[in-house]
Amino acid sequence: MGRASAHPGAALGCLTVADTVDGAALTAWVQEFARLVHEQRDALTELDAAIGDADHGTNLDRGLAAAVSALDTEAPADPAAVLKAVATTLIRTVGGASGPLYGTFFLRASSALGEGDGAALAVAMRAGLEGVAARGKAEPGDKTMLDALGPACDALDEALTANRPLDEALRAAAEGAARGRDATVPMVARKGRASYLGERSAGHQDPGATSATMLMEAAATALAGRG
Numbered sequence: 001m002g003r004a005s006a007h008p009g010a011a012l013g014c015l016t017v018a019d020t021v022d023g024a025a026l027t028a029w030v031q032e033f034a035r036l037v038h039e040q041r042d043a044l045t046e047l048d049a050a051i052g053d054a055d056h057g058t059n060l061d062r063g064l065a066a067a068v069s070a071l072d073t074e075a076p077a078d079p080a081a082v083l084k085a086v087a088t089t090l091i092r093t094v095g096g097a098s099g100p101l102y103g104t105f106f107l108r109a110s111s112a113l114g115e116g117d118g119a120a121l122a123v124a125m126r127a128g129l130e131g132v133a134a135r136g137k138a139e140p141g142d143k144t145m146l147d148a149l150g151p152a153c154d155a156l157d158e159a160l161t162a163n164r165p166l167d168e169a170l171r172a173a174a175e176g177a178a179r180g181r182d183a184t185v186p187m188v189a190r191k192g193r194a195s196y197l198g199e200r201s202a203g204h205q206d207p208g209a210t211s212a213t214m215l216m217e218a219a220a221t222a223l224a225g226r227g
């Protein structure tokens, strides 16, 4: 165990959340993310049609379908290997900005993932966020996926620090992401294709922040009941 868990059960050493965020749990997370993106593919693409090139939903849907099928075939038991397989598949199959960015999120999360409890997951997600920021050179307020991932990681850390159980903390993270996504509407894009529109990008919800909210909602759904 690399770090002390913020969960009270873990601190007491009784019913711990350790080992609950295992390879199967992370696989379920990715499957749920893929399901949500597939279901909302056209809506994501429409958002991208307004301020980009109308491919975000189809891009991500294709990449996540490939990731789910890679996980089916390889079935890695090791949690870090699950995230790494997703990363390499997304980088290989998703064109545009979001493939390398989501790939970086999962790759950094994979490298940072310690023992599989809630605190380790929060550390991994924060590392993923920092990877996206470094790779895309975006800052909060630039109207990108970071504007959903940032508030999500902040809410997750805050909830775990307050000793709330993992499922509640992940719900708070999803709510943080959704607030961040909604806050992208009035923003003027400073990164990616939407930035070519300048002021005209205001008044539209960012597609990447929308899919990043699905990523966090998928975590809340798939990992519920695991601590």
Ligand code: ADP
Pocket (backbone or CB within 6 Å): 048, 052, 053, 055, 056, 059, 060, 095, 096, 097, 098, 099, 101, 132, 135, 136, 137, 138, 143, 144, 145, 146, 191, 192, 193, 206, 207, 208, 209
């Ligand atoms: P592309 O813009 O290449 O067509 P996508 O349509 O798949 O790629 O993804 C667009 C989304 O990627 C944007 O809505 C935004 O959230 C995100 N994005 C674009 N550039 C960056 C960046 N530099 N940093 C972080 N996110 C970015």
Ligand code: MG
Pocket (backbone or CB within 6 Å): 048, 052, 053, 054, 055, 056, 096, 193
């Ligand atoms: Mg696009």
